[in-house]
Structure formats: C-alpha cells, structure tokens
Amino acid sequence: MKKVVTLGQFIVKKQEDFPYAKGELSSLLSALRLASKIVSREVNKAGLMDDIRGSSGVTNIQGETQMKLDDFANLEFISSMMAREEICGMASEENDDIIIFDRPECQDGKYVLLIDPLDGSSNINVNVSIGTIFSIYRRISPVGTPATLEDFMQRGREQVAAGYVVYGSSTMLVFTTGNGVNGFTLDPSIGTFCLSHPDMKMPEDGSIYSVNEGNYRYFSEGVKRYIKYCQEEAEGRPYSARYIGSLVADFHRNLIKGGIYFYPASGLSPRGKLRLLYENNPLAFIAQQAGGRATDGRMDILDIRPSELHERTPLFIGSKNMVDKVHEFIDLYDLKGEKNK
Ligand code: P6P
Numbered sequence: 001m002k003k004v005v006t007l008g009q010f011i012v013k014k015q016e017d018f019p020y021a022k023g024e025l026s027s028l029l030s031a032l033r034l035a036s037k038i039v040s041r042e043v044n045k046a047g048l049m050d051d052i053r054g055s056s057g058v059t060n061i062q063g064e065t066q067m068k069l070d071d072f073a074n075l076e077f078i079s080s081m082m083a084r085e086e087i088c089g090m091a092s093e094e095n096d097d098i099i100i101f102d103r104p105e106c107q108d109g110k111y112v113l114l115i116d117p118l119d120g121s122s123n124i125n126v127n128v129s130i131g132t133i134f135s136i137y138r139r140i141s142p143v144g145t146p147a148t149l150e151d152f153m154q155r156g157r158e159q160v161a162a163g164y165v166v167y168g169s170s171t172m173l174v175f176t177t178g179n180g181v182n183g184f185t186l187d188p189s190i191g192t193f194c195l196s197h198p199d200m201k202m203p204e205d206g207s208i209y210s211v212n213e214g215n216y217r218y219f220s221e222g223v224k225r226y227i228k229y230c231q232e233e234a235e236g237r238p239y240s241a242r243y244i245g246s247l248v249a250d251f252h253r254n255l256i257k258g259g260i261y262f263y264p265a266s267g268l269s270p271r272g273k274l275r276l277l278y279e280n281n282p283l284a285f286i287a288q289q290a291g292g293r294a295t296d297g298r299m300d301i302l303d304i305r306p307s308e309l310h311e312r313t314p315l316f317i318g319s320k321n322m323v324d325k326v327h328e329f330i331d332l333y334d335l336k337g338e339k340n341k
Contacts, residue, residue, distance in 0.1 A: 007193035035080035073117035089147030120246030129168035131248025135282040156281035156302035202292035206258025218266035222330035260318035272314035
C-alpha cells in the first residue's frame with residue numbers, strides 16, 4: 001500500500017529548504033492550503049449557486065467585470081493570510097493598491113504575497129478549469145514597519161516561493177520553494193492535499209501549442225511564422241493546438257505533457273495581457289524549477305525589473321526547446337537578428 005504523504009508532512013520535511021525559516025514555510029503554506037480548500041469547495045458548487053456565479057457588478061483595475069467568485073476567492077485569501085503573522089502585506093489582481101496588514105504582529109512578518117485569486121474566472125459559468133496563482137518574496141522594508149510598495153516590486157528571480165492551484169477535474173496545488181516543483185491533489189473525502197506529482201519536470205520538448213489564434217492578424221511577423229511552423233513544418237509530427245482560455249490549466253497541462261503557451265504583444269494588446277507580478281513571475285519560477293523556460297519574447301521573465309504593480313508583459317512559457325524555437329523566429333523576423341538580451 002503506497003504511503004500517502006500529505007502537504008503538511010511534506011512542508012515540515014522540507015522546512016529547512018525555506019530561507020530564514022523558523023516555521024514560516026509551514027504557516028504560510030498552511031494558510032494558502034486552507035484558503036485553497038475553501039475556494040475549491042465554492043468553485044465546485046458554482047454551478048449550483050446562482051448568486052455566486054454571476055457578476056458582482058464591480059469592475060476591477062483590469063477593467064474586467066469581477067465575478068462574485070473572484071470576489072469571494074480574493075477575500076478568502078486575504079483573510080487567511082491576515083490571520084497569520086508571516087505576511088506583512090499582499091498585492092492582488094483584484095485590488096488597485098497593495099494591502100498593508102497593519103496588525104502589529106503582521107508588521108513583524110518577513111514576507112509579502114502577490115496573488116491572482118481566481119484566474120480565468122470568465123470560465124466559471126461554462127464549467128472550465130480555473131486557477132489561483134501566488135508568489136512570495138522576503139520583504140525589503142525593515143521588519144516591524146508597515147509593508148511598502150518596494151517590497152512587491154522585486155524581480156521574479158528574488159521569489160522565495162511560488163505556486164498555483166488548479167480547480168479542474170481535481171483540485172491540485174503545485175508549488176516550488178526553489179528546490180524543485182511538487183504537486184499535491186486534494187482528496188475531498190478527507191479534505192487533505194496529498195503528494196501526487198513529486199519532483200515535476202517539464203518535458204524539454206512537446207507538440208502542443210497554446211495561443212489565441214483569433215488574434216493572429218495582430219501578431220508580429222515572427223510569432224505568425226512560428227504558428228505556421230507549428231502547423232506545417234514541425235519535424236515530422238503534427239502539433240496540436242490546445243487553448244483553454246485559462247492560463248493555469250494550459251500551463252499545468254504543458255508542465256505535465258510538454259508544450260508552449262504564449263500570449264504575445266499584439267496590435268490589440270501592445271504589452272500582452274498577462275500580469276508580470278502575480279501571473280508571469282510565479283509561473284516562470286515554476287517553469288524554471290521544472291526545467292522549462294519563460295520569456296517576454298526578448299528576455300527571461302524572472303530578470304524583468306517591475307515598473308508598476310499591475311504591469312503587463314508578453315509571455316512565452318513552456319518546454320525549453322519550444323520557447324527556444326519561437327525565439328528563433330522572433331529574432332529573425334522581429335528583432336532582425338538583434339542579440340536577445
Ligand atoms: P484571451 C483569463 O482571462 C486569462 O487571464 C488567462 O487565464 C487566459 O489564458 C487568457 O486570459 C485568455 O485571454 O484574450 O485569449 O481570451
């Protein structure tokens with residue numbers, strides 16, 4: 001009988017991996033674990049609850065109509081983190097400004113959390129997988145003082161932990177603390193995340209490409225040429241186009257099967273659509289830890305110096321050889337052979 005390792009047991013065992021750890025890892029990730037279970041419960045009955053499926057009537061900073069479940073998930077993660085003392089503040093896709101935890105105990109917190117509480121929420125009404133994405137940094141401002149914007153505006157390479165929850169046919173929590181990537185599946189019968197995907201590695205190559213081809217005419221020449229390559233020239237095997245419209249679900253599939261997801265800059269979205277701090281950076285950290293690659297079409301996502309809290313960047317993320325390949329086309333046709341930074 002295979003021994004079940006729960007997320008709690010795993011965290012305790014890996015405690016020494018977390019820098020400056022004095023139990024922060026277990027408490028921090030336990031708070032995320034609890035909130036994820038609560039959000040998973042609500043997501044899984046969204047079909048039954050009219051009042052939680054609809055729009056909240058509120059528009060967030062992204063100009064997107066906030067779905068009630070977005071709101072619920074956001075408040076759930078904020079309250080779960082506020083109840084612990086490791087986090088001194090949060091940034092969320094759903095909040096215009098940073099959220100400073102002004103409880104004195106929280107001001108002693110050494111970390112900040114950035115989160116997209118429910119990415120892909122427009123899919124709630126059609127029962128398609130959605131996800132939570134999170135990123136954790138050690139604060140820069142002095143412990144014992146209120147968190148500052150500077151704590152959140154760090155390069156992705158400074159992350160101490162990152163992860164996502166995918167609410168799909170099962171609910172999975174996948175995270176890294178810089179020592180590899182591990183996946184845990186929620187067993188709803190006991191309400192526990194159990195280690196189901198130890199030491200996840202993204203296949204170096206793959207034959208799945210994920211992009212919204214409806215925007216094809218707005219893409220750069222290099223991106224267009226890469227899409228045609230996937231459709232017509234890829235060495236001896238047909239690629240499959242898979243685009244769920246939910247970044248976490250597309251990324252998770254590519255992490256397991258190999259593949260590339262890209263949301264390029266285009267005439268419609270000159271900086272792309274996805275957010276650097278709480279979408280691209282955490283997934284780039286996971287991709288890098290699993291042997292994959294993530295760029296903005298020029299440089300590694302993890303090396304980008306943020307300039308604003310909700311800044312967007314183009315994103316090319318997935319199997320290393322596939323990201324390298326799209327760079328060949330971008331370099332040749334868009335950068336005209338300029339050395340990629
Ligand atoms: P489009 C969902 O809104 C999201 O942020 C990602 O989860 C998804 O991959 C992308 O946007 C879909 O955007 O413009 O292709 O509908």
